[in-house]
Amino acid sequence: MKWTRRDMLKGLAGLPLVGGIWWAAAANSVLSSQKRSEILEQLNIEPSYPTSLPSITGPPIRVGIIGFGIRGDQLCRSLGFATNEWISEMRKEADEDSQHTALEEFLAQEKLNVKLVAVCDIFDKRANKAIASFKTDDNDIKRYKTYQEMIDSGDVDAVIIATPDHWHAPMSIYALNRGVHVYVEKPMAHTVEETYTLREAAENSSARFMVGHQHRQTLSFKTAQDIIEKGVLGHVSMIQTNTNRNDDNGAWNYDIEAEASEQTIDWEQFLGTAPKIPFNKNHFFRWRKWWEYGSGLSGDLLTHDYDRLNCVMNMGIPNSVTASGGIYTHNDGRNVPDVLQVNMEFPDYKLGASQEKGKEKGMTFIYSATLGNGFSRPTFLMGHDGTMELGNKLTIWPDGSSTKYADLLEAERMHPSEPIYQYDPAANIPDAISSATSQYFADKGLMWTYIDGVRVDSTYLHLREWLSSIKNGGKLSCGIQEGFEEAISAHMAGLSYKLGRRIDWNSTEQIIEPIEGINFDEVLLSSV
Amino acid sequence: MSEIDKAWRLRTSVVLLRILIGWHFLYEGVIKLYDPEWTSFGYLASAQGPLKQFFLAMTNEAIINWTDGLNIAALIIVGLTLILGIFERVGTVIGIGLLAMYYLAHPPFPWLEQIHAEGNYWFVNKNLIELAALLVIYQLPTADYFGLHRILKKNKEDIKN
Structure with missing residues (x-):
């Protein structure tokens, strides 16, 4: 051994x-995960994963589709039936871009125990399209000219209704009265009177009734319920939710198909109870733009936002509603507004108060919509202790003046600009104190494609829940009570906009407070 | 300046470079080792450029744990070899391989969207520069001057004698 001191120094200096480096890295890593779990522990939020439902066993449920337009087509796909046209279009897309996985996801979707045995559409082209695509050796599908014939045929157990709004309630009531199960698109009713008649029909029927608010299946909303119940945000005094669209499709200017004519469309049946006017393609394909058949922003899009917040907050029907807006971006002959602001007041709402008793009570729900700007304004739930941004993923920031988190803020363990919780149902783990990168992935929705290799389609989940309850019973996440609250709230918004005044809810009598000399349904259906 | 002086300065500079790169790798590796929630999934899933499919394949559920584990092990091996000055060429080659993969997963090509980039890059980024620095270290081994190898080498010489 001839090691010198110099050898030892230079040999072992590393x-x-x-x-030192090992210690620093380990300590930092452990410290930050400790910090994370400490906050997570305090928040005690339990992310919810897809609920497992009893399977749909026995003979397949025989389903009929009423209205095979844009939404009807989508609903059938979620049910497991895609048109040949859609399949070839998606195949082409996938060939051009390997990232385009719509077809792959459709094929991977678990098959439901159903047969699509009936279609009712008053436009020949659409009915024929359904027959051409869905008639196979093991699925016999028949066209019915009217919904009554279909429901009375005895060949369908359940119907899916995807028609213009003014047909939702009459068809649902007809089916429910005959014990046929109903899945109806929102809003479930077009007038106030229908809303009550439909509720009665659903309550008295043995059949299952579901409103098509599929976002009730969205996992982040289920998690948000837990967050609200645990008072993570403190007292929520304001909710802001928005619609921002800036394209023809978003403004309901759908394609007018060349094959449409008085010969191929049963115009009388389309009109139903609507004012009798001569055949009009514009009205047929773009019915959402007129109060006579649709309900504009308040019934079409506000209902989505109202219901998804009602599912989180369970706030029910507002005490009062004021609304204003106008036709400012699409002055094309429509009579529903394209810019709309709605304020819903819930003066008695209290949940999650963290300050002294009695100080916090009441909440305003603000819905703001424009069809002339596409900038994404997220939904915010604003509480005394924190703010939640709610979308497909969910993020919570502490409030700088929070009572609940005062100590943690003081100790700089929390910071108002840093999220304390982030939930992305596509990621495997809840992520408190996000890094810039994970924030980026979540924003981009990159992880969506990777939930166990399959993207979850909420409409599929919603339909599955309905079908499962037909066979096995069980509570529906958007049944008649939820549908009733949504429809009444939307009617109140529509009425307020049209009358230019506040509309009140009389919760004792469960009616919209009457206004002398005014018939609410006439107002709702009127063109101005 | 004498040739000996020049050689000493060069050697010392390379040792410094070697230790700094080793430091960087070791710290990254150990941080990940102690963070049970760390995964390379996001970095790989968002890969771009010519080898995108290859990186996507690495995110497969069946192998993502292996991908993560091997990445951590490789980072730590490179860190240890470069700092301690032992098997430095093996460490250098592994380091070059790792950096090449990091570079190719998110190449700073102008036609691709830049993600995971904290600065502005045009074809050349820090991964590529660190890779080039490892090439220098490979060409100029210094472990027998500063590192465990110095002791091991003497040991061997002793045995021979």
């Missing part, structure tokens, strides 16, 4: 360095 060792303490390794020790």
Whole structure:
């Protein structure tokens, strides 16, 4: 051994360095995960994963589709039936871009125990399209000219209604009265009177009734319920939710198909109870733009936002509603507004108060919509202790003046600009104190494609829940009570906009407070 | 300046470079080792450029744990070899391989969207520069001057004698 002191120094100098770096890295890593779990523990939020439902066993449920337009087509796909046209279009897309996985996801979707045995559409082209695509050796599908014939045929157990709004309630009531199960698109009713008649029919029927608010299946909303119940945000005094669209499709200017004519469309049946006017393609394909058949922003899009917040907050029907807006971006002959602001007041709402008793009570729900700007304004739930941004993923920031988190803020363990919780149902783990990168992935929705390799389609989940309850019973996440609250709230918004005054809810009598000399349904259906 | 002086300065500079790169790798590796929630999934899933499919394949559920584990092990091996000055060429080659993969997963090509980039890059980024620095270290081994190898080498010489 001829090691000199110099040899030892130069030979072993790396060792303490390794020790130091190792210690620093380990300590930092452990410290930050401790910090994370400490906050998560305090928040005590339990992300919810897809609920497992009893399977749909026995003979397949025989389903009929009423209205095979844009939404009807989508609903059938969620049910497991895609048109030949859609399949070839998606195949082409996938060939051009390997990232385009719509077809792959459709094929991977678990098959439901159903047969699509009936279609009712008053436009020949659409009915024929359904027959051409869905008639196979093991699925016999028949066209019915009217919904009554279909429901009375005895060949369908359940119907899916995807027609213009003014047909939702009459068809639902007809089916429910005959014990046929109903899945109806929102809003479930077009007038106030229908809303009550439909509720009665659903309550008295043995059949299952579901409103098509599929976002009730969205996992982040289920998690948000838990967050609200646990008072993570403190007292929520304001909710802001928005619609921002800036394209023809978003403004309901759908394609007018060349094959449409008085010969191929049963115009009388389309009109139903609507004012009798001569055949009009514009009205047929773009019915959402007129109060006579649709309900504009308040019934079409506000209902989505109202219901998804009602599912989180369970706030029910507002005490009062005021609304204003106008036709400012699409002055094309429509009579529903394209810019709309709605304020819903819930003066008695209290949940999650963290300050002294009695100080916090009441909440305003603000819905703001424009069809002339596409900038994404997220939904915010604003509480005394924190703010939640709610979308497909969910993020919570502490409030700088929070009572609940005062100590943690003081100790700089929390910071108002840093999220304390983030939930992305596509990621495997809840992520408190996000890094810039994970924030980026979540924003981009990159992880969506990777939930166990399959993207979850909420409409599929919603339909599955309905079908499962037909066979096995069980509570529906958007049944008649939820549908009733949504429809009444939307009617109140529509009435307020049209009358230019506040509309009140009489909760004792469960009616919209009457206004002398005014018939609410006449107002709702009127063109101005 | 004498040739000996020049050689000493060069050697010392390379040792410094070697230790700093080793430091960087070791710290990254150990941080990940102690963070049970760390995964390379996001970095790989968002890969771009010519080898995108290859990186996507690495995110497969069946192998993502292996991908993560091997990445951590490789980072730590490179860190230890470069700092301690032992098997430095093996460490250098592994380091070059790792950096090449990091570079190719998110190449700073102008036609691709830049993600995971904290600065502005045009074809050349820090991964590529660190890779080039490892090439220098490979060409100029210094472990027998500063590192465990110095002791091991003497040991061997002793035995021979």
